[in-house]
Amino acid sequence: MTTSTATASDSPLKPAARSRSGGGARTGHRHRTPSGLGWILPGFVFVFGLIYFSIGYSGYISLLPWDWRPPRPASVVGLDSYVRAFHSALFWTSLRHTLVFFVAAFVVQTTMGIVFAAILHSRVYASTFFKVVIFVPVVIAPAIMAPVHRRVFAVDGPINWILQHLGLLRVDATGNRIWTEWVGWLLSHVGLGSLTPNWIQPATALWVIIAVQIWSSIGMAFILFYASMGQIDPEIIQAARIDGAGNVRTLVSVVVPNLRPTILSLAILNAITALKLFDYPYLITAGGPAHSSEFLGTYIYAELFGVSQHFGYAAALSILLLFLALGVSIIMSLSARESRPGRRIAREWRA
Amino acid sequence: MRGFTPVAVTALAVGSMVALTACSAGGGEAGATSGEATSAGGTETSAETSAAAASGTVTWWGWTPDTPVAEKYIAAFNEVYPDITIQYTNYENADYAPTMSTAFQTGQGPDIFDVSAGGNVGGKQLWGDYAMDLTPVAQAELGDGWKDMFATGYVDQLSVGDKVVALPLGGVAAGFFWIDKDLFDKYGVPTELKTYADLKKACDTFQSNGVQCFTMGTNSTDTFSTELLRTITNSIEPDYYMAALHGDRSWDDPVMVQALDMMRQMQDDGIIGQDATSIKQYPESNNNFLSQKAAIVQMGTWYAQYAAKESMLNSMEGAGVSNPVPFTMMPMVSPDFAGKGNIPQYVGEADYGIAINQNTKNLEAAKTFVMWLTATKEGQQDVANAIDLVPGLVGVEADWNNLGLVSPDIQIPAFKKLFADAAAAKESRNLYISAETGNAQVIAVQQALADRSVSSQDIAKQAEADSVDLPAQ
Numbered sequence: 074m075t076t077s078t079a080t081a082s083d084s085p086l087k088p089a090a091r092s093r094s095g096g097g098a099r100t101g102h103r104h105r106t107p108s109g110l111g112w113i114l115p116g117f118v119f120v121f122g123l124i125y126f127s128i129g130y131s132g133y134i135s136l137l138p139w140d141w142r143p144p145r146p147a148s149v150v151g152l153d154s155y156v157r158a159f160h161s162a163l164f165w166t167s168l169r170h171t172l173v174f175f176v177a178a179f180v181v182q183t184t185m186g187i188v189f190a191a192i193l194h195s196r197v198y199a200s201t202f203f204k205v206v207i208f209v210p211v212v213i214a215p216a217i218m219a220p221v222h223r224r225v226f227a228v229d230g231p232i233n234w235i236l237q238h239l240g241l242l243r244v245d246a247t248g249n250r251i252w253t254e255w256v257g258w259l260l261s262h263v264g265l266g267s268l269t270p271n272w273i274q275p276a277t278a279l280w281v282i283i284a285v286q287i288w289s290s291i292g293m294a295f296i297l298f299y300a301s302m303g304q305i306d307p308e309i310i311q312a313a314r315i316d317g318a319g320n321v322r323t324l325v326s327v328v329v330p331n332l333r334p335t336i337l338s339l340a341i342l343n344a345i346t347a348l349k350l351f352d353y354p355y356l357i358t359a360g361g362p363a364h365s366s367e368f369l370g371t372y373i374y375a376e377l378f379g380v381s382q383h384f385g386y387a388a389a390l391s392i393l394l395l396f397l398a399l400g401v402s403i404i405m406s407l408s409a410r411e412s413r414p415g416r417r418i419a420r421e422w423r424a
Numbered sequence: 425m426r427g428f429t430p431v432a433v434t435a436l437a438v439g440s441m442v443a444l445t446a447c448s449a450g451g452g453e454a455g456a457t458s459g460e461a462t463s464a465g466g467t468e469t470s471a472e473t474s475a476a477a478a479s480g481t482v483t484w485w486g487w488t489p490d491t492p493v494a495e496k497y498i499a500a501f502n503e504v505y506p507d508i509t510i511q512y513t514n515y516e517n518a519d520y521a522p523t524m525s526t527a528f529q530t531g532q533g534p535d536i537f538d539v540s541a542g543g544n545v546g547g548k549q550l551w552g553d554y555a556m557d558l559t560p561v562a563q564a565e566l567g568d569g570w571k572d573m574f575a576t577g578y579v580d581q582l583s584v585g586d587k588v589v590a591l592p593l594g595g596v597a598a599g600f601f602w603i604d605k606d607l608f609d610k611y612g613v614p615t616e617l618k619t620y621a622d623l624k625k626a627c628d629t630f631q632s633n634g635v636q637c638f639t640m641g642t643n644s645t646d647t648f649s650t651e652l653l654r655t656i657t658n659s660i661e662p663d664y665y666m667a668a669l670h671g672d673r674s675w676d677d678p679v680m681v682q683a684l685d686m687m688r689q690m691q692d693d694g695i696i697g698q699d700a701t702s703i704k705q706y707p708e709s710n711n712n713f714l715s716q717k718a719a720i721v722q723m724g725t726w727y728a729q730y731a732a733k734e735s736m737l738n739s740m741e742g743a744g745v746s747n748p749v750p751f752t753m754m755p756m757v758s759p760d761f762a763g764k765g766n767i768p769q770y771v772g773e774a775d776y777g778i779a780i781n782q783n784t785k786n787l788e789a790a791k792t793f794v795m796w797l798t799a800t801k802e803g804q805q806d807v808a809n810a811i812d813l814v815p816g817l818v819g820v821e822a823d824w825n826n827l828g829l830v831s832p833d834i835q836i837p838a839f840k841k842l843f844a845d846a847a848a849a850k851e852s853r854n855l856y857i858s859a860e861t862g863n864a865q866v867i868a869v870q871q872a873l874a875d876r877s878v879s880s881q882d883i884a885k886q887a888e889a890d891s892v893d894l895p896a897q
Contacts (some may be wrong), residue, residue, distance in 0.1 A: 074626040143529060144553050228699040247694025267876040273643065273702030306464045359644055362870035368465045378522035379645050381859040382550060 076263035088246055122395030134388035137364065141385040154389030164390070167372045170279055172369070177283045178290075179340055185287075186339070187332065190302050193295075204299075208292035215289065219356030221424055222285045226272040226357075233270050242270045275365035278358045282366050285353050289345070295341055301335040302328060337409045344401045348394060369394050478789035479507035486512070486538035487520040487545055488776060492738060493729060493810045500806045501796055506809075508789045517646045517706065517810060528554050534727065535784040536794055539590040540776040541581040542854030542894075544862050548582060549894075552589040555779035558794075559588045565795050574816050575847060578774035581855055590777030591798040594813025597772030597846030598651050598724035598853055599658065601759055605831075606685045606751040609636060609720045617759045627695045630719050638695050639718035641705040642870050647857075648705035650865040651722050656683040659761040660766035669856040671893045675864070676884035684872040684880035686761055691873055701874040711743035716751060724853075725846045726775070728755075728811040731835055732828045752831040755842045772849030775813055811839065814847045856894055864890035 135145045139154040158164045189207055193200050210218070224230050233250055236242045241256050250270040252260060260268055265276070272281050305328060313327045351370030354360055360371035367375075369390065377387035484494070494512040501510065513534075515523055521544075527533045533554060540546040562570045571579045579591040608615050611633050613626045627637035642649035657665045667673040668680070690696040691797050697718075703709060713721040714730065721727075730736050733750045740748035758768040778794045780787070797803040804817040811822055822843070829835045854862075868887040871878055 213865075223702070227702055228697075245694075246631070247628075247692070248636070249691075249694055249698045269698070271698050271702060271874065275871070276875070276877075335540075359704075361643060361867070362874040363867050365875075374522075375645065378525055379544075379863075381544070382521070382525060 094414055113126045126268055128392075131388045131391050134384055135392050137385040137388075139386040139389070140381065140383045142382045143384065154386045155393070157386060158389055158393060159379055163367060163372060164393075166364060168365050171347045171350070173279065174283055174286070174350065177280075178191065178287055178347065179343040181287050182291050182294040182343065183339060184338055185291050186298045187324075187329065189291075189295045190298035191328065193299060204295075206304050207295050209293040210289045211296075213289070215352040218285075218289065219353060222353075222357055223279075226281050232272065236270065266269050273358055273362060278362060282350075282354050282357060285357065286346070286350070289353075293342075297335050298332060302330050303329045313422060334409070337405065339407075341402065341405045344405060345398065348398050348401065352416040369397075381423060443852045451641070457812045467612065468824050478505065480786045480789040481511060482508040482536060482786050482789045483534040484510055484512045484536045484793075485515065485520075485524065485534040486776070486778075487515050488538065488726065489812050490514060490735075491727070492735065493812055496810060497797060497803070497806050501793060501803065504796065504802070505792060506637075508792060510793055518644060520545050521550065522550060531783070533781050533783070535790045536778050536780050538776045539582060539779045540677065540854065541774050542852075542857050543857040545646065546776060547854070547859065548584055550859075551779065552584045552587070553623055554781060554783075555587075555589045556782040556784075557587045557589075558591055558780065558790055559586070561780075561791055561795065562588065562591060562630075562799065566799055570799075573818060575665070575774070575814070575818060580818050581774040581852075582777040585859045590779035591794055591814035592774040592777040593798055594775055594804075594807050594816045595772055595847060596724050596726055596775030596813060596853065597770040597849045598722075599655050599768050599770045599772075599849075600842075601638075601720050601722050601756045602713070602727050602753050604713065604716055604719050604751055605754045605834075607716060611635070613719075615754065617756065619759055620761050620763060623695060623759050625695050627693070628802075631694055635716075636697055636712060636718040638690075638697065638720040639709040640696055640700045640710040640721075640722065641703040641709040642700050642866065642873060643702055644704040644706075645863060645866060646705065647854075647862045647866055648709075649700075649869045650724075651724075653687065653869055654771065655722070655758050655768045655867060656686050656761045659758065659766045660764065662766050662769065666851055666856075669893075670863070675861075675888040675891050680868075680884045680887070681880045682762070684868065684883055687869065687872050688880070690877070696873065701870055707743075714739050714743040715745050720756070725772070725814060725842065726812050727753075728839060728842070731811065731830060731839070733830055734828055736830065750830045752835065754835065754838055769851060770845050771851040771853040772814075772846050772848040773852045773855050774816065777816075793799075811843075814843050815869065858892045858894045860890060860892035862887075885889040 082121060133149075134141070134147075135154050136149045136151060137154075138150050139157050141147055171207070193204060197203065227233075228250060233242060237244070240253060242250050242252050245251050251257070252270065257266075260266055268274075268276050272278070309327060309331070310323060313323045318326065347368075349370055350368045351374065354366050354368050354371050355374065358366040360367040360375060373387050373390045373394070376383045376390065486494070486722040489497075491512065491514045494514065498510045498512060502508070520538075524533065524537065524546075537540060537551065537555075539547045539548050539551050539555065544550075566573060574592055575595055578595060579588060582588065582590045582592055603615060605615060607613075607630070608626075611628050612630050613700065614622070617623045617626055640649060640652065654665050657679055660682055664673055664677065664679040668675055672681075687696065691698065691700070709718070709721055710723075712718040714736075730739050730754050736750045737748050738755075740750070762766055778798060780790045780794060784790050797807065798816060801817065801820060804815045804820040805823070807813055808815040808820050808822040809827060811827060815821070822839075824836045824840065825832065829839075864887045867890070868883050871883045871886075872880060
């Protein structure tokens with residue numbers, strides 16, 4: 074690059090020197106600080122008191138015996154609950170489900186969100202109607218939709234009804250639904266021979282939750298991408314057109330790279346959603362059958378309220394979840410900073 | 425008008441936080457102290473309070489009875505004690521523990537609450553710590569030998585050590601089935617199914633007529649689905665389950681493996697519905713039976729309450745039936761699943777009792793209600809007439825002829841026998857099942873029915889690994 078000979082002071086990337094104004098400014102600054110601090114303090118104390126005290130208290134409870142519960146006397150035993158978590162197959166299963174959920178939901182939401190946004194940025198008839206249709210699931214509470222989804226995926230529900238009328242499954246003499254011969258043959262040859270048309274079973278329950286979550290949140294991805302696409306300079310698109318790029322090439326090579334910040338934001342949102350996922354798994358599958366759709370959220374809830382009230386263990390799981398969320402946020406934030414165009418250009422310039 | 429200064433606002437916030445923290449930190453200690461004082465006070469002044477000149481409002485939380493039944497109890501109580509208001513809140517089984525736990529942590533617990541002998545909903549091991557010892561109250565009201573006034577073992581089953589956590593409202597038994605006799609008659613199915621082959625044949629008949637045979641829901645942490653597992657093990661080897669509960673046999677014993685295999689066979693034969701892993705016992709299976717979509721359901725004695733016309737109509741409407749017509753439901757002894765000549769016997773114990781919050785501020789009113797409902801003939805007669813429970817007080821029996829049963833001629837003798845057999849049940853139902861063991865069996869049943877890629881042996885091994893024996897009681 075020719076810029077390799079340029080001096081740093083010539084670089085437009087170099088931040089402007091800070092103004093070092095005189096004592097008047099400093100005096101003004103000193104004068105404003107106590108006043109601003111005073112107004113911030115109540116909120117700070119409130120937030121610190123409620124949130125951080127709760128976190129700290131959870132940390133304390135996590136050091137008590139794993140099966141401790143109030144009002145029994147408490148005595149600190151150390152990190153037993155954490156050791157127990159790391160030795161728990163269910164803890165790792167929950168994490169694996171979280172990871173699968175994140176990857177699947179993120180990929181599908183990003184792809185579909187971009188496609189929907191691109192389509193609705195073109196001249197589509199009744200586009201407002203379609204925008205509403207896509208976005209409505211976002212504003213419906215999971216508690217309202219969960220019974221509907223339970224019905225949709227029921228053995229005698231609409232999905233199996235459709236499959237039955239497509240000739241993919243049939244009802245046998247005992248009333249059970251079974252795959253038609255060629256579907257059964259196909260499934261057995263891809264290692265899914267034990268799969269039955271019962272969607273709430275260990276092999277498929279996780280995917281039911283993923284599908285429902287995608288359905289309910291794809292509108293948010295769509296809105297983010299739709300808004301982000303609106304910020305792209307039309308001249309860039311025109312230039313691509315003049316260079317002969319078709320719709321797909323323009324979308325892939327011009328539009329999508331400009332959506333990078335939005336994609337990163339969506340990744341962070343999805344990671345947070347995956348880590349704290351609770352409502353749909355709890356309401357649709359209760360984390361089952363046999364823990365096949367267990368997530369950290371449902372696992373913590375089950376330990377705290379569901380069966381035995383293991384407060385110490387549940388608190389340890391909560392603290393682990395906190396560190397996981399912090400770690401993911403930090404990694405993604407660093408990735409986002411590294412991916413900023415300015416930093417990229419600066420890195421290239423330094424090279 | 426002068427505005428607040430930042431310093432004042434900050435001081436206010438800090439002050440509030442300190443106050444909150446003080447309440448929070450000191451609450452536990454204060455509560456404990458209060459509880460101790462209350463218990464001690466109860467001992468000293470129980471004689472004075474035996475007449476319990478009570479008034480006020482008492483909050484009662486429970487997962488049972490259903491609200492209409494509780495309202496009947498309360499109405500009858502208020503005829504005697506009009507100055508005491510009882511506010512009953514019914515929670516679904518799965519909601520009871522979270523609600524109770526949160527409420528007790530924040531000092532907002534009810535004045536009185538349900539406690540069961542075991543199980544993972546209202547087990548005494550979960551909630552006994554919050555209850556006051558009712559020994560001095562009962563002794564003062566009923567005199568020495570008061571435990572003998574209740575059905576054998578009921579008081580001890582609701583005790584932790586020497587502390588009587590709750591007074592028994594009544595008993596319960598399970599290990600049998602309920603059938604819709606109208607459907608059985610309609611399709612010419614005999615109402616006694618003695619063998620597995622009989623059950624299979626009945627289910628084939630129902631199936632061919634578009635009626636689900638047996639409805640069962642396992643998609644929950646409650647232990648209803650394990651009742652069938654236990655019934656089957658009892659048909660294979662009657663003493664196995666209790667021996668396993670006491671640690672003398674393991675949960676991966678061949679009996680357990682065979683029982684899990686039989687459940688799979690029942691699913692393959694269309695007896696257990698394919699939807700068993702995607703629905704819950706409550707509300708879905710319950711609704712399937714009450715809306716006459718299914719002919720058989722496995723529930724315990726508590727289910728008898730729906731046999732009366734009025735409660736059945738309410739329940740059928742609740743199950744989504746628009747113009748309900750009451751049907752005749754009957755108890756059916758379990759078939760001999762294993763074909764070894766073992767008819768599974770009833771398992772039962774004290775179902776639940778009512779405990780008094782050791783920190784209640786309405787102690788006299790709470791004591792008055794609890795004692796009236798559990799230890800007076802008037803209160804227990806109402807309990808008996810709800811046919812929700814086997815009455816806890818000895819000598820009380822339902823007024824069978826005035827319950828409004830749908831088909832009294834055939835139901836009364838059947839129900840009399842059912843309740844007599846239930847009261848005589850020798851094997852406990854939940855008393856020795858830890859929450860972990862109950863949960864492990866729920867998972868085993870779910871996996872047996874939903875995941876054929878795992879063998880019954882491996883499922884049983886996992887159940888053994890996840891189970892926790894209760895300390896000797």
